[in-house]
Amino acid sequence: MRMEQWFYAVPLRLRSLFSRRQVEQELDEELQYHLERKIEEYTSQGLTPEQARHAALRSMDGLTQRKEECRDMRGVNAIDNTVRDVRYSLRVLAKSPAFTIVAIVTLALAIGANAVVFGIVNGLVLRPLNVPRAESLWGTEYGDGSGWQSYPNYVDLRDRNRSFDALAAFKFVFIGLDTGKDPALATGFATSGNYFEVLGIRPYLGRFFRSSDERGPNSAPYVVLTWAYWHTRFHEDRGVVGRTIRLDKHPFTVIGVAPPGFQGTLLFVAPDFFMPIVNQEQVDGGSVLNARGSNGGVFEAFGHLRPGVTPAQAIADVNAVGAYLAKTYPKEFGHKKCSLSRQGLTSFGGPVRAFVGGLMLLAGLILLGACANLGSLFAARAADRSREVALRLALGASRQRILRQLLTEAVLISLAGSAAGLLGSVGLLRWLSVWQPIPGVAVHVPVAPDATIYVVALVLALVSGFLFGIVPIRQVLRADPYEIVKAGPTGTAGRRITVRDTLLAVQIAICAVLVTSSLVAVRGLVRSLDSNFGFEPRNTMLASTNLAMAGYSAGEVPAMQRRMIDAMETIPGVERVGLVNAYPPLVYAAAARANVFKEEATDLRPSNAAAMPYRYDVSPDYFLAAGTVLLAGRSFSWHDDNTAPPVAVVNRGFAAAFFGSVTSAVGRYYKLQDGRRVQVVGVAADGKYMSLTEDQQPAMFLPALQTPATAFYLVVRSSRNPEHLAAAMRSKLRELDAGLPVATHSWNSLLEVVLFPSRVATMALGILGAMGAMLAMTGIFGMAAYSVSRRKRELGIRMALGAQRRQVLGAALGRAVKLLAFGSAAGLLLGMLASRVLASIVYQATPHDPLVLAGVVVAMLLLGLSATWIPAQRALAIDPLRLLREE
Amino acid sequence: MSRPSDLVQGTLDLLLLKILALEPLNGWAVSQRLRQVSGDVLQVSDGSLYPALHKLEQEGWITAEWKASENNRRAKFYSLTRLGRGQLEKEAANWARLSDAITQVVRIEEA
Numbered sequence: 001m002r003m004e005q006w007f008y009a010v011p012l013r014l015r016s017l018f019s020r021r022q023v024e025q026e027l028d029e030e031l032q033y034h035l036e037r038k039i040e041e042y043t044s045q046g047l048t049p050e051q052a053r054h055a056a057l058r059s060m061d062g063l064t065q066r067k068e069e070c071r072d073m074r075g076v077n078a079i080d081n082t083v084r085d086v087r088y089s090l091r092v093l094a095k096s097p098a099f100t101i102v103a104i105v106t107l108a109l110a111i112g113a114n115a116v117v118f119g120i121v122n123g124l125v126l127r128p129l130n131v132p133r134a135e136s137l138w139g140t141e142y143g144d145g146s147g148w149q150s151y152p153n154y155v156d157l158r159d160r161n162r163s164f165d166a167l168a169a170f171k172f173v174f175i176g177l178d179t180g181k182d183p184a185l186a187t188g189f190a191t192s193g194n195y196f197e198v199l200g201i202r203p204y205l206g207r208f209f210r211s212s213d214e215r216g217p218n219s220a221p222y223v224v225l226t227w228a229y230w231h232t233r234f235h236e237d238r239g240v241v242g243r244t245i246r247l248d249k250h251p252f253t254v255i256g257v258a259p260p261g262f263q264g265t266l267l268f269v270a271p272d273f274f275m276p277i278v279n280q281e282q283v284d285g286g287s288v289l290n291a292r293g294s295n296g297g298v299f300e301a302f303g304h305l306r307p308g309v310t311p312a313q314a315i316a317d318v319n320a321v322g323a324y325l326a327k328t329y330p331k332e333f334g335h336k337k338c339s340l341s342r343q344g345l346t347s348f349g350g351p352v353r354a355f356v357g358g359l360m361l362l363a364g365l366i367l368l369g370a371c372a373n374l375g376s377l378f379a380a381r382a383a384d385r386s387r388e389v390a391l392r393l394a395l396g397a398s399r400q401r402i403l404r405q406l407l408t409e410a411v412l413i414s415l416a417g418s419a420a421g422l423l424g425s426v427g428l429l430r431w432l433s434v435w436q437p438i439p440g441v442a443v444h445v446p447v448a449p450d451a452t453i454y455v456v457a458l459v460l461a462l463v464s465g466f467l468f469g470i471v472p473i474r475q476v477l478r479a480d481p482y483e484i485v486k487a488g489p490t491g492t493a494g495r496r497i498t499v500r501d502t503l504l505a506v507q508i509a510i511c512a513v514l515v516t517s518s519l520v521a522v523r524g525l526v527r528s529l530d531s532n533f534g535f536e537p538r539n540t541m542l543a544s545t546n547l548a549m550a551g552y553s554a555g556e557v558p559a560m561q562r563r564m565i566d567a568m569e570t571i572p573g574v575e576r577v578g579l580v581n582a583y584p585p586l587v588y589a590a591a592a593r594a595n596v597f598k599e600e601a602t603d604l605r606p607s608n609a610a611a612m613p614y615r616y617d618v619s620p621d622y623f624l625a626a627g628t629v630l631l632a633g634r635s636f637s638w639h640d641d642n643t644a645p646p647v648a649v650v651n652r653g654f655a656a657a658f659f660g661s662v663t664s665a666v667g668r669y670y671k672l673q674d675g676r677r678v679q680v681v682g683v684a685a686d687g688k689y690m691s692l693t694e695d696q697q698p699a700m701f702l703p704a705l706q707t708p709a710t711a712f713y714l715v716v717r718s719s720r721n722p723e724h725l726a727a728a729m730r731s732k733l734r735e736l737d738a739g740l741p742v743a744t745h746s747w748n749s750l751l752e753v754v755l756f757p758s759r760v761a762t763m764a765l766g767i768l769g770a771m772g773a774m775l776a777m778t779g780i781f782g783m784a785a786y787s788v789s790r791r792k793r794e795l796g797i798r799m800a801l802g803a804q805r806r807q808v809l810g811a812a813l814g815r816a817v818k819l820l821a822f823g824s825a826a827g828l829l830l831g832m833l834a835s836r837v838l839a840s841i842v843y844q845a846t847p848h849d850p851l852v853l854a855g856v857v858v859a860m861l862l863l864g865l866s867a868t869w870i871p872a873q874r875a876l877a878i879d880p881l882r883l884l885r886e887e
Numbered sequence: 888m889s890r891p892s893d894l895v896q897g898t899l900d901l902l903l904l905k906i907l908a909l910e911p912l913n914g915w916a917v918s919q920r921l922r923q924v925s926g927d928v929l930q931v932s933d934g935s936l937y938p939a940l941h942k943l944e945q946e947g948w949i950t951a952e953w954k955a956s957e958n959n960r961r962a963k964f965y966s967l968t969r970l971g972r973g974q975l976e977k978e979a980a981n982w983a984r985l986s987d988a989i990t991q992v993v994r995i996e997e998a
Contacts, residue, residue, distance in 0.1 A: 004970055008947030026953075030914060030963045031937060033956070037915040038933070061934035069938035073945055 016074045027070055031063060081401070085408040093409060099381070100413065102778055103374055107417025107464065108424065109771050110370035115425035115457045117363040121356050123433070123447030130261045132200045138311065138340040139302040140167075140318055151277070151288050151297030153325055153333060154192075160321045163314035164303035168198035170265065171299040173275070175283045176741050178246040179233075185743065186229070188247075189264055190277040190284075193220065198303055199265070205230075206241035206256030209276050217289055220276040223252045227260040229272035247275065248546075248741060250282040265302065284546075284711070293332035293673070296592070311340050330605040331673070355761060362517070362768045365510045369772060371464045372507040373779040375471035376500040378410060380786040382472030389476060402476055410469025411462065418461030422454065429453075471499060501815070504783050505823040511776035512827020512860060513834060518769025519855045520835040521762045528758060534651070534687010535585060536627025537747035541716045541725050542584060543568075543733065548710035550740045557708040558641070560736075564714060565619065567732045573720035578622030581709040585616070585626075587750045591690040596700070597671040598658075604675060613654050613698035614689040617707050623649070623684060625715040633666040633682030641705040646672075649682040654698035678702070692754055715747075722746045773863055780867035784816040788871045795875055796883035805876055812875040813868050824860040831856070899931065899939050901982055904967065904975040907949055911966035913956055914940060940965060948974045 016023050035056050042052035060066055093100040129137065140149075140157070149157075151169075158167040170191040177186040189195075193211035196203075204227055213220040223245065225234070234240045244251050252275065263270040277298075281287040288297035305314055318338055325333050382389070389402055426449045433448040545564075547557055561579055568577040583590045595609035620636045622628075631652060640647055648670075650658070655665035662683045669677050686696055704712070718725055726744040733742050752759075788795070795808055803811070832848075906912065906920050914937060921931050943949045948971030956962035967975070 005947040008950065008968065008970070009945060012945060026963065029961070033913070033960065033962050034915045034918070034933065034937075059933045061932050066934045066937055070941045073938050073941040 013074070013079075017079060023074075027067060031060070031066065035060070035063075081404070082408070085405045086412065088405060089409040089412050093412065096381075099377065102782075103377065103413045104417045104420060106370050106373055106775060106778060107414055107461075108420035109774065110367045110421070111414075111418040111457055111460050111464070112421030112425040112428075113366050113768065113771060114363045114460055115422055115453055116428055117356075117359045118456050119425065119429040119447050119449050119453050120432075121360060122450070122452060123429075124267060125353065125356060129265060130263075133304060136304045137199075137302055138164075138305060138314065139300045141338050141341050148295045149298050149301065150292050150294050150333070152290060152292040154298045154301050156325055157301060157318065157321050158192075160324070161314075161317050163305060163309045163317040165306055166194055166198050167301050167303040168192045168195040169277065169298040169301040170195060170274075171277065171280070171288075171297065172269065172271075173247075173280065173283045175248045176246075177272070178249075179243075180245070184233075186272040187269065188223075188273045188275055188283075189271045190280040191274050192277055195274065196224075201259060201262055203256040204259040205238060206254070208256055208258075209274075214276060214278045216278065217287060218279050218282055220278055221250065221252045221282075222255045222276060223247070224256045224258055224274040225254060226258050226263065226270070226272060226274075228263070228270070230257045233272070248283045249550075249739070250279075252279075265300070292329055315339050326607070330607075333606060359764055359768075362514060362765070365513065366768060366771055366775065367460065367464060369507045369510040369775045369779075371467045372503040372510075373468075373775055373782070374410075374413070374464075375468035376503045376507075376779065377782050378406075378468055379472045379475065379500050379503075380782065382406065382475050383790075384786075386475075390480075399477060403473055406472060406476065407466065407469040411465035414461040414465030414468075418457045422457045425449075425457075426453070471503070474499075500783070501819060504779055504816075505819045505826070507779045508776050508820055508823025508860075509827035509830065511772040511779075511863075512824045512856065513831040514765075514769045514772030515859050516828055516831025516852070516856045517835050518762075518765040519852050519859070520831075520849070521758075521765040523849060523852050523855075525755075525758050525762045528692050528755070531692075532685075532687070533586060534628055534685055534689075535747075536717075537751055539717060539719065539722075540626070540747040541718070541722055541729060541744055542587070542747050542750065543714040543716065543729050543742055543744045544712075545714070545733070545740055545742045546711040547740070550737055552710065554708060554710070557710055558705055561619070561704070561708070561712070562638075563736060564733065565621070567736055568714060568716050568729060571716075571718070571720075571725070571728045571732060573725070574716055574718040576621050576625040576717045578625030578715040579619035579704055579712055580622055580626075580715060581617035581704055581707070581712045584713050584715060584747070585614075585687060585689045586692075586754050587713070587747075588753055594700075595673045597673075599669040599671060599677065601671055604671070604673060606673070609673075610670075611654070611657065611698050613650070613700045616699065616701045617704040617709065618701050619704050622701070622704075622715060625717045627717065628687065629685040631683045631685055632662050633680070635682055636703040636705075638705070640703040644706075646676045646678045646706060647681045647703065648678045649684050649701040650680055651684050651699040652686045653696050654700055655680070655683045657698060692758065773859065776860075777863050777867045780816055780820055780864055781871070783819070784813055784868045784871035785874070787815060788812050788875045792878060792883060796878050796880040799878060800880035808875055808878075809872055813872060816868060816871075817864065820860065820864040824857070827860075828853070828856050898982065899935070900943060901975070901978040902931075903939060903943060904948060904971055904978065907965055907967045908972065908975055911964045913954075913962035913964050915962070916957075917965070943971070946974075947971075 035053075038056035038059060039049070039052045042055050043049060047055060057063060131137070154167070154169045158164075158169075161167065168191065170189040173188045173190045175186060175188060177184060193209055193214040196208035197210060203224070206224075208224055209220055209222045213222065225240070230236060230240065240254050241256060243254050245254060246252070258274070264274075275283070278289065281289070288294055291297060305311065315338070318340075322338060392402060393399065429447050429449045547560060552560055565577045565579060568574055582592060585591065591614050593612045594615040595606050596611050596613060597604055597608065598610050601608060601610070616622075618636070620638055620640070623630055623635050630649070633649070635649065636647065650665060652662055655662050658670060659665040659668050659680070665680050665683050668680050670680070671677055684699075684701065687699070688694060689697055689699055714729075716725065716729060720728075729744055730742055733740055791812065795812055798811060799808060902921065902925075903917065906917055906924070912920060917940070918931070918933055918936055921936075940949070944951055944965070948968060949965045950968050951963050951965050953961055954964045956964075
């Protein structure tokens with residue numbers, strides 16, 4: 001049709017559709033006018049009025065048929081039919097509310113789960129950072145592969161590479177932020193001066209700091225607030241710009257506020273503020289600006305690739321710089337091959353992608369299961385409705401019209417289901433995006449739903465609607481109306497394997513996969529909660545502090561530490577007090593490694609290191625306070641200080657790898673990076689240091705007295721209520737020095753951070769597993785109920801002929817039970833295979849666990865039992881006499 | 888849908904367009920005019936007239952409005968649109984070609 005034609009046609013069609021009554025009335029009026037004129041004509045020819053009327057009607061060849069033809073001519077039949085299909089489908093669905101509700105809920109769950117997973121994928125993987133040209137931003141995975149690298153190495157990389165326009169860097173700082181009234185802990189990014197220039201964003205208020213502000217250590221005491229922090233802490237006070245606030249007692253000037261929506265350059269950590277990295281010494285206690293050997297200087301370096309530079313070229317370039325640095329600074333730097341990563345995901349990229357990919361797979365399985373479920377339900381319904389379909393075919397409906405109507409039903413259900421599912425998932429995503437999973441840590445899951453999720457849900461709804469809608473098509477196409485109407489509903493349930501059977505078996509298998517993996521995950525989590533960490537976190541409080549913030553010099557540190565430990569020991573109920581520099585094991589997933597060498601080694605280049613154990617500098621009582629068992633030798637004493645020969649306690653893994661056995665290790669020597677020869681005086685039990693899923697790692701403990709540090713944790717073991725103990729600890733420390741910043745946590749609460757990934761994984765799998773179980777239940781129920789209702793007559797005859805209850809049940813439900821067994825077995829096998837993937841996320845997740853296997857079998861049995869209970873009752877309640885009378 | 892059996896498919900459209908091209912008419916008047924101009928050769932049943940008119944209206948070739956009829960009653964008057972004028976020309980040309988062709992065929996048979 002041409003444009004102009006549309007101009008006439010569209011209004012007419014809309015009118016026919018929406019002002020149907022008026023159009024009908026006009027048609028009546030038009031034909032009535034014709035009739036009247038005709039009657040006038042006939043009467044003028046001499047006919048009686050009655051005769052004239054009959055003649056006029058005859059001349060029209062049937063008024064009603066002409067009207068129908070006129071309606072046909074209006075050409076709205078296609079739309080009309082759809083409207084009619086929808087109405088009819090709604091009527092049909094309303095007639096079986098149980099079926100409709102089950103179908104909608106099934107789909108709502110399945111589509112909702114997929115929408116949530118898509119929201120997560122969208123937020124974490126697809127949606128880049130909210131900055132201009134985010135697609136060309138790359139982070140470098142430098143240093144040890146976790147992203148961490150030393151600040152001098154970053155500076156060299158920044159100045160020597162030829163691939164990036166500019167290279168910015170940042171690390172985290174956790175500080176006390178004091179506005180003058182209410183000091184509070186805050187999380188910030190210490191960034192290179194060019195951070196905002198590289199990102200290319202503009203401040204919401206004031207200005208950002210620039211690379212020109214960097215003029216050496218502590219030269220730029222400026223703070224930029226994030227919009228969210230400005231909103232919550234400063235109540236959007238525009239006068240905050242120019243004000244001086246204190247970060248760990250050091251004065252900083254607030255110079256600007258970042259734009260809303262900019263949450264820093266890391267997906268999971270939303271900082272409260274930004275400060276120049278050249279000032280980090282003021283909040284960290286020690287400077288990292290010149291520490292080439294320390295990998296704690298920079299968390300991630302990132303920049304825009306220059307136009308025309310491919311990621312592969314950039315990787316080669318960065319590796320060349322790394323090789324140069326390793327050659328130039330052999331003592332401090334051992335270069336490993338590095339690559340680029342999507343900015344914001346460095347060091348999370350792999351696990352996040354694996355996790356999200358796994359979730360997508362499982363959610364897809366759920367949807368497939370739901371479709372299989374609904375497909376078999378629809379097929380069953382279509383079989384039940386074969387008489388109706390046959391009747392309609394016999395009355396002249398085309399097969400196409402009937403199929404269209406069946407598909408309309410399917411799509412209506414899937415749309416309703418997806419609307420409900422979407423509602424739930426949007427709510428869940430909103431909640432997730434403001435969720436603070438770990439108290440006190442600025443973890444943030446940026447998965448607020450956007451418009452794409454609605455599109456995805458719609459597409460999923462239509463696709464799944466068609467998927468399960470076409471299952472009964474073959475049945476309808478094959479139907480012979482004559483045979484069906486003649487024969488009535490057939491009582492013979494086919495002995496062949498039908499599409500329905502296959503669908504149900506597939507669906508049960510999928511469900512068993514989900515149940516298996518969620519059980520594996522839950523079991524892994526439970527085990528990891530009471531597994532051996534190598535220390536005993538229960539009843540242990542940690543107090544973190546930094547003497548540098550309170551103005552202590554390095555020389556004063558050991559004495560002050562001793563006084564602090566003594567003060568802790570005077571608290572009633574306290575059993576042991578230890579101290580560990582930097583972080584205790586498993587806290588904030590922060591652990592330092594150090595190169596060690598064989599005693600006889602002379603070339604102490606990093607590349608020649610014999611091992612890279614975790615390193616902890618601890619006080620004499622640390623092992624007792626932490627609950628770490630000494631397997632051989634002794635702990636340190638207060639005499640193991642700078643004047644005494646260097647000594648170490650190593651863990652069992654270290655001892656075995658270096659010296660062959662625990663007993664042979666004591667008294668032996670090895671060398672540190674700085675060349676010091678260290679004697680092993682004791683061997684401690686193995687433990688976990690960085691993450692729960694790590695393989696057994698070597699670790700060494702050195703006396704804190706021999707390398708005093710200003711930032712450390714006190715480890716206090718007691719029999720007291722941790723809350724009261726924390727208050728007592730803080731007041732005791734304040735007595736010693738009121739200006740000392742102290743944060744107290746129980747060791748267990750800090751383990752939340754390392755347990756977080758497996759918690760999330762377990763939660764997600766648990767939910768998906770429960771959904772899978774529900775799906776299987778509705779599937780088996782549907783199948784069993786259907787087979788009982790179809791074979792009522794046959795069962796009645798069997799009973800009349802003297803069949804026992806057992807035989808009746810066998811006949812009615814045998815097939816469902818067989819399918820259940822078959823599907824479960826297949827699913828269990830697949831689930832065990834799938835669980836290997838799980839083992840990388842959930843600590844101690846293993847499918848080769850009799851408890852898990854038994855759990856799956858019991859769960860599937862219970863599911864089958866509960867799903868077939870009602871149909872079984874129905875089969876047993878059949879009264880053969882009544883049934884035969886009815887026929 | 889029934890069509891007048893004695894009319895070549897599509898010719899009714901042409902006839903109606905031609906009649907309406909002369910002046911806007913209501914359905915009754917169209918039926919009178921048809922009988923009048925073609926003598927009684929072209930028998931168009933009154934019943935087939937209205938579906939045909941409605942179809943032309945849907946195609947956008949004619950447009951309808953309610954007006955007072957010659958005996959001062961409300962009636963639906965159809966008139967040709969610009970599109971309809973174009974369609975009339977096209978169908979008229981088609982008809983000419985067709986009738987020429989048929990005439991020739993008939994002559995061949997005579998010879």
